[in-house]
Structure formats: structure tokens, C-alpha cells
Amino acid sequence: MRGLGIIDRKGAVFLAIVLGAAVLVPASNLGLAETNPLHVSDYLVPLLGKYVCYALLAVAVDLVWGYCGVLSLGHGAFFALGGYAMGMYLMRQIGPRGVYGNPVLPDFMVFLNYKELPWFWWGFDVFPFALLMVFLVPGALAFLFGWFAFRSRVTGVYLSIITQAMTFALMLAFFRNDMGFGGNNGLTDFKDILGFSISADGTRTALFAASALALAGGYLVCRALVTSKYGKVLVAVRDAESRTRFLGYRVENYKLLCWVVSAMLAGLAGALYVPQVGIINPGEFAPANSIEMVIWVAVGGRGTLVGAALGALIVNAGKTWFTGMLPEAWLFALGALFVLVTLFLPRGVLGLWASLTEGRRKTTAPAPPAMPAAKPAE
Secondary structure, three states: OOOHHHOOHHHHHHHHHHHHHHHHHHHHHOOOOOOOOOOOOOOHHHHHHHHHHHHHHHHHHHHHHHOOOOOOOOHHHHHHHHHHHHHHHHHHOOHHHOOOOOOOOOHHHHHOOOOOOOHHHOOOOOHHHHHHHHHHHHHHHHHHHHHHHHHOOOOHHHHHHHHHHHHHHHHHHHOOHHHOOOHHHOEEOOOEEOOEEOOOHHHHHHHHHHHHHHHHHHHHHHHHHHOOHHHHHHHHHHHOHHHHHHOOOOHHHHHHHHHHHHHHHHHHHHHHHHHHHOEEOHHHHOHHHHHHHHHHHHHHOOOOOHHHHHHHHHHHHHHHHHHHHOHHHHHHHHHHHHHHHHHHOOOHHHHHHHHHHHHHHHHHOOOOOOOOOOOOOO
């Protein structure tokens, strides 16, 4: 029963919704007519899958920001690295079906006169190896970065700036054609995944279900961490790092583990994102993307996990609608949203909901019985 104890009521509702979507969306789309009321259109399935990947990414950001106090402006790097690992696998699956018909080299390498496959592409024709790299590459980068940053006791805005510089440097590097990752065009024109056509409706539905299951699993991992003894120390580090260090805790080790786990979850989100959108390019490293992730968490509710996922869904659904109506004004709307949330909703949407339900509970609660009157002294 200890495993069930990590889930509170809002977490149980969240998991029920996510797991329900993972089951109902595929069930409603397999072999049923489009007139079925539960049918989700072919356009919406990959769009919802992309939102779910963003929700998993928001949960990863909330783990380090909401519970560890590390404001990361570089999680776009971990997301993109996981996406590139999956993109490399998908490119290797194309084989001779590419434009140039080369069974080994991707089309962009043939175009750039590569004579042989670079060593860092070896093994990506095997799915288990690619899946391992999805976790290992972002995790290794996070470990190296965190090892030096946390042991140097870089904190606050300085750490945030360094994380942003990291993702900006990676963006500039991946834009170079000689890096071997497709330059500014990135990786695209994917054909299939695990032998299934990537454009088939059944594959898209399966990818959505996998994304929803990954979101549920990522939430459970983060929830298990923050409700454990480790999580209590992590919150102490967030609220009073110097005092926690004085008590004898190795603060840098606690922060490093949290940072690496968050990076791996971000890499998983990127890996699931790429086959659903059909492309990965250096634009995913853009610092603006990492800033937008922080806004998702702030809108939903920092330090709640469920609120972070909710914020990602709300903001990205609004982005889809807003960019269709006024695409040039989206960045202004996003900035205004962040300012309004900071000023008027410091606990986010989930915090506002909690305040409203608590107020309603107090108004509907029965009044306590009156105390009996004291007898007069004789």
C-alpha cells in the first residue's frame, strides 16, 4: 500500500484522465466509423499527442523548479537531444527509400558528400540502442553540467543564465552542417517506426497512447521522489539551502539527482514528440522554448506536478487557437499571460481552484454548536 500512498486525490483524478485517454482514444479510433461520438479526428490525434509530450516536459521542469528551486532555462536542450536520438533512429529506418537511394547514409549526408556514416550514428538502426540514448544523452549532459555547477555553488539567476547559455550554444552547434545532424534543416522525411508506417492512423494513435502512458509514468516517478524522505530534503534545499547544508546534507548531490532525472524525462518527451510532428531541427534548442516551458509551469501551478501538466495543456491549446487567429501577436500574449499570472495567480490555476474549493467548503460547513451558558454563582 506504500505505492498508493504517494498519490493524493488530485493526482488520482489526473492519472484516471490520462490513462483513460490512453485507452479510450485508441479504442474509439480502431475500426469505428467517424460518425462514432467517441471518434477523435485524424488531425486531432497527433495534436493531442504533442500536447501530452509537452505536459510530460512541464512535469520534468516542475520537478527541478517547483521542488528543488532550480529555475532552468535550458530544458529545451534535453528535450531536443532526446528528439534527435529518436530522429536518428527514424532516419536509419529509411534506408534505400530515400531520395538518393543510399542504404546506409541519410539523404542529407549524401548531399553533403559524406563518404561514410559518422561514428556517433552507429547503433541507431536498432531501436533498443536508440531508446537507451534517449535517456543516456540528456542524462549525461545534465550530469556533467550539474556536477560542475552545483559543486561550484552557482545558484539563483546566475544558474538560470548558464542553463540558457548551454542551450543557446547547442543550438548554434547543431545549425552547422559539419556536425552531422542535418544542419538547419534537421532530420525529417521519416518513413516508419518499428516496422509500422509513421503516417498510418493506427501508428499515430499508438504514439498518442504511448505518450499518455509516459506522462502517467513520469508523474508517478516524480511523485514518488517528492513524497519520499529524499523529497523532504529537496524541499528543504529549495526553501533554505544554507541551513540544510549546515545540518550536514550534501546539497549538491540532492540537486544533481533531481536535475538528472528531470533531464531524462525531458529527453523522453522529446523522443515521443518527434515521430508525431515528423521533424526535429535546431530550432528546438531555442532559448525562447525553454522560457515558454517555465511559463507552462507558472500558469498551472509551480510545485504541484499536476498543475504543471495542466498549464502545458492550457497554454499550448491557447497557442494553437491564438496563432490561427493572430499569429504575430502570440509572443505578446504569452508575455502578458506570464505577467498576469505572476501578479494575480502566484499559485497558478491549480492553486486558484484549491482556494475556491476551500472557500466553498468553509461557507457550506455547518456552524459549530453554541457553548452552553455558564451557571450563575450561588
